[in-house]
Amino acid sequence: MAEMQSGREEIHTPGTLALVFIFLVWFVSFYFLAWWFLSQLWPVR
Amino acid sequence: MSTPGEAQFRTCSATGLHVHLPAERLIITNAVAAVVFLLVGGLLALLIALTRWPAVQLLPADLFYRFVTAHGMNMLVFWIVFFEVAGLYFGGAVLLNARLVKPGLAWLAFYLMVAGAILANGVVFAGKADVMFTAYVPMKAHPLFYLGIIVFAVGAIIAVSLFFATVVVAKAEGRHRGSLPLVTFGLLTAAIIALFTLLAGAIIFIPTFLWSLGWIKEFDPGVYRILFWAFGHPAQQVNLAAMVAVWYALTALTTGAKPINEKLSRIAFLLYILFINLGSMHHLLVDPALTTPNRIVNASYFMYLAVLGSMIHAFSIPAGVEVAQRAKGYTRGLFQWLRKAPWGEPGFSAAALSFVIFGFLGGTSGVIIGTMQLNMAVHNTLRVPGHFHATVVAGTTLAFMGLTYYVIPLVARRELVGRPWARVQPYIFALGITLLVLGMNFSGILGIPRRTWSINYEGAPLAVRFPEAVSLTLGMVGIGGLIAVFGLLIFVGVAILSLLFGKRRA
Numbered sequence: 001m002a003e004m005q006s007g008r009e010e011i012h013t014p015g016t017l018a019l020v021f022i023f024l025v026w027f028v029s030f031y032f033l034a035w036w037f038l039s040q041l042w043p044v045r
Numbered sequence: 046m047s048t049p050g051e052a053q054f055r056t057c058s059a060t061g062l063h064v065h066l067p068a069e070r071l072i073i074t075n076a077v078a079a080v081v082f083l084l085v086g087g088l089l090a091l092l093i094a095l096t097r098w099p100a101v102q103l104l105p106a107d108l109f110y111r112f113v114t115a116h117g118m119n120m121l122v123f124w125i126v127f128f129e130v131a132g133l134y135f136g137g138a139v140l141l142n143a144r145l146v147k148p149g150l151a152w153l154a155f156y157l158m159v160a161g162a163i164l165a166n167g168v169v170f171a172g173k174a175d176v177m178f179t180a181y182v183p184m185k186a187h188p189l190f191y192l193g194i195i196v197f198a199v200g201a202i203i204a205v206s207l208f209f210a211t212v213v214v215a216k217a218e219g220r221h222r223g224s225l226p227l228v229t230f231g232l233l234t235a236a237i238i239a240l241f242t243l244l245a246g247a248i249i250f251i252p253t254f255l256w257s258l259g260w261i262k263e264f265d266p267g268v269y270r271i272l273f274w275a276f277g278h279p280a281q282q283v284n285l286a287a288m289v290a291v292w293y294a295l296t297a298l299t300t301g302a303k304p305i306n307e308k309l310s311r312i313a314f315l316l317y318i319l320f321i322n323l324g325s326m327h328h329l330l331v332d333p334a335l336t337t338p339n340r341i342v343n344a345s346y347f348m349y350l351a352v353l354g355s356m357i358h359a360f361s362i363p364a365g366v367e368v369a370q371r372a373k374g375y376t377r378g379l380f381q382w383l384r385k386a387p388w389g390e391p392g393f394s395a396a397a398l399s400f401v402i403f404g405f406l407g408g409t410s411g412v413i414i415g416t417m418q419l420n421m422a423v424h425n426t427l428r429v430p431g432h433f434h435a436t437v438v439a440g441t442t443l444a445f446m447g448l449t450y451y452v453i454p455l456v457a458r459r460e461l462v463g464r465p466w467a468r469v470q471p472y473i474f475a476l477g478i479t480l481l482v483l484g485m486n487f488s489g490i491l492g493i494p495r496r497t498w499s500i501n502y503e504g505a506p507l508a509v510r511f512p513e514a515v516s517l518t519l520g521m522v523g524i525g526g527l528i529a530v531f532g533l534l535i536f537v538g539v540a541i542l543s544l545l546f547g548k549r550r551a
Contacts, residue, residue, distance in 0.1 A: 011364070012368070013305070013363075013367045013368060015363075015379045015380050015382055016360060016363045016367050018380075019363055020360055023359070026409065030409050030410070030413060031413050034414070034416075034419050038419055041422050042421070
């Protein structure tokens with residue numbers, strides 16, 4: 001992922017990056033679902 | 046440099062570490078005590094889950110509230126703190142090749158913790174403290190309940206202080222040079238949070254003890270709650286910091302993973318210390334004593350500075366595993382490194398399952414339900430225990446179970462008995478807890494309250510109806526609890542049998 005200075009190894013973690021994005025999508029979905037539940041329970045008129 | 050008591054060390058044949066023998070004995074003793082209280086709490090969990098499942102409704106009402114109190118104390122306090130003390134001695138002495146400072150005082154700490162735990166348990170089981178883990182004023186328990194907690198806390202403070210002293214002396218005696226290993230650094234942050242947690246606990250439990258004796262006449266419930274959660278949430282952050290340290294340790298032991306940026310991982314631990322008290326506001330979101338802007342700024346903004354620490358670890362830990370696995374040749378596609386990870390090693394599977402369930406179910410649900418507006422529909426429902434069982438049980442407890450499978454051979458020097466059982470145990474426990482947590486979350490969404498013996502409300506002046514689906518969701522709680530306790534019993538069985546009958550290692 002991060003290209004280091006010369007003489008140091010490159011860190012390559014595409015799998016972790018994919019997992020992190022999966023987690024981010026889950027987090028955002030979970031958050032919106034929670035707000036949707038609240039809207040069903042407590043409508044604003 | 047020669048140091049006093051060289052004869053009290055042995056060299057570990059597996060790791061090459063110099064293990065201080067008095068520290069070794071204290072690690073094992075504290076870990077055994079932890080497992081005993083885990084067993085008590087786990088059996089209570091089974092009874093409680095089978096009561097919340099309406100099809101079973103096992104316990105009568107009075108025993109339900111009694112056992113919920115005991116379950117909370119034994120799991121959230123006694124099991125976890127004993128294990129963390131064992132972890133501190135391991136991280137402070139063994140990992141630094143150092144001697145544990147003043148082992149005599151460490152034994153005093155142990156006996157105080159045991160005495161306090163037995164006293165508190167005794168009072169609860171005698172029916173004199175049906176006040177739940179939070180013991181909210183004006184509910185008043187017998188004074189010995191509060192005294193038991195105070196005595197336990199004094200022991201824990203001594204143990205934590207000895208850890209600090211051990212780290213300082215390790216440096217002074219030349220046992221350890223340079224930066225602390227990351228695992229010890231993580232445990233150090235847990236210990237720092239533990240110190241101010243325990244001091245906050247003293248600030249709340251000592252006056253409550255005096256109030257229970259009648260020496261203080263009145264105790265404002267709003268003040269109690271604010272001071273209690275100054276102790277209560279940092280207490281959970283101790284578990285979080287310790288759990289993350291254990292994740293780094295287990296991934297290193299099982300895959301050879303190293304942090305990809307150790308400095309960033311250390312900064313992430315520091316964020317926990319600096320910001321957790323601000324996040325504690327999420328326990329006070331419905332309290333009338335505090336203003337809404339105060340609550341929103343702390344729980345919905347400052348809290349994220351602590352969450353940022355978790356996000357850094359959430360990247361760093363799997364990234365370390367991926368780098369280590371790719372170096373072994375598992376480079377095909379995005380996830381070969383993950384498929385070929387040692388899933389048969391209980392240490393790795395426990396860490397991985399703990400990481401995933403904590404992240405996807407526990408941490409996210411906590412951040413979400415800690416939002417002030419959302420909390421209005423969540424407060425006092427089963428969604429709250431749904432959140433913290435994903436964090437403390439699937440997260441911390443499962444990670445500690447995984448570490449135990451290494452502590453037994455490396456520190457207690459006994460081979461594991463029932464290795465095939467140890468291999469499947471993390472999966473069984475994780476399955477049970479996931480079912481339990483999902484059941485709790487769905488039940489809470491449908492309005493099922495927490496800390497409530499029955500949802501039938503017989504004799505109530507107003508009829509309360511829940512959707513039919515709660516039979517299914519509460520059934521998930523019951524069945525998930527059964528599976529999880531089965532997993533817990535396997536763990537306890539493997540641990541105890543290994544310590545008693547495991548083949549001795551050199």
